Amino acid sequence: MHHTSTAERILRGFLLTLVLLFFLFPIFWIFLMSFQTNEDILRIPPSLFFSPTLENYIALISGRLSTVAGDLDIAFMRNLWNSVLLSSLSVGVALILGVPAAYAFARFKFRLGENIAFTLLSFRFAPPLLVLLPLSLYFSELGLSDTYLGLVWVYQLIALPLILWIVRGYFEDISPDIENAYRIDGHSWATTFRKIAIPLARPGIAAASLLAFIFCWNNFVFALVLASADKQPVTVGALAFVTASGIQYGQVAAAIVLSVTPTLMLALYAQRYLVEGLSLGAVKG
Template identity: 50%
Template sequence: MATTESQTQRTFFQKLIINLLLLACFVFLLFPVFWVATMAFKTHEDILTWPPKFFFEPTLENFRNITTAVRKARVGAVSSDFLKGFGNSLVVTISALAISLVTGIPAAYALGRFRFKGKDDIAFTFLSFRFAPELLVIIPIYLIFQQIGLYDTYIGLIWVYQLITMPMVVWILMSYFEDISVELEQASMVDGFPPFRTFLRVILPLAKPGIAASSLLAFIYAWNNFIFALILGSAKVQPVTVSALKFITAEKLRYGDIAAACILAAIPIFILSVYAQRYMVRGLSLGAVKK
């Protein structure tokens, strides 16, 4: 009896220590997010105060600064254009993701379901677009865009963002389609469904978790991209990641404005994550284990 109680106490303390360590790691990882969120509601003086202020009077001045087209400063006028950059991000990211889904889902289905010569080479080519450094391809793309007139255009940015979104969609869904039982398609065809209708009515509904997971990850990577938009576009089409650079001025570093921009820029990702979270675990894990 004493041995059993001792083991129970030991197990309890082990679990307590593990939970405390996990809590400490969680607080450590979450603190930067908390700090940026508080900076967005602080004045510039409160941000630079030492020791740091954890209790302060919140203000919306930073959000007003970044949502107005021009902010009067001590030295001239500082153009923010944050809302325009936000809109550019929505246009470019959603368009690139939509094209990737329309073209990537059939490609992933073909790679995951059929066997043909060069299949592995094609799949690896898609993957190479994702892990290749952006700096490796940005100069050739810049020169090509200058020659064919795609520099500083929405079409050009949407096209190049396929290097981010397409590999993510194809590789996640390829493993997902491999795990969908082929007997379901065969049964559908026996019932008189043609292949294309079987794909639309049977396969795609079953693939919703994988589509949601790949869409969310592709959206996040495209939304956060910086280098492509910085090099291949001007203020006309640059997204929110590049627009935030304008808050670094000759007058001062506008920490509060940068923090407010980070909060607003994270809203689309947060909304999409909340909507897709029920699909995420299943969508990412189903293709990981083969029977």
């Protein structure tokens, strides 16, 4: 029996290693590409051995992209900042609107409540192109075209339904008895929500915020249609690397590394926070 469990552990470890290699190898290869010139990248057969260069990162940070046809100005760092700003503001607004709404849907049963909640969720599944034409017309009428405010508003179609549904599930899992006991002591609904419900649902709020941030960060279509170059996020800004003289693979790889880093760091931070929140749970409340 002991031999079987050892063999199983070895097999499981081997299979996990294979899965990790399968998923992580493309990321590793892109990381290597970001330190190579186009000649090294396009070499056949590809090689793991090359002379590393920082030219790709220097080009991105300085905003000067060297191509066969000459130098090209790219605002990659501005695009990166736009992504951070748009995603952070969108998630912030979605939390302010979504967390109280999620609590209301979880605690108060009212007429058409489920229908309203499902309608809000359905916005998440609507094809972006379906809403873009009417939105672009409304935005030009309201003066919201090519503004951060307009983009943050549109990004609510991504962030708000996610936060609403995930956090609602967490509030439903929390026993109302804890809140009732706190309210019997003379505290209001608002104080109970702030002091009891939110701390207990913190893991859910953190998970929903992280997912919403990643989905907002990865969005391409909204910003492509509704914003000009100086407001566009990194997903749209990456189009600058496809030039008439060819694709700058090294710069594309460096751009991917730089654009993935913020979400990766946030995910690592949130993972630690999630574990802490889950381990404390109702004991803390």
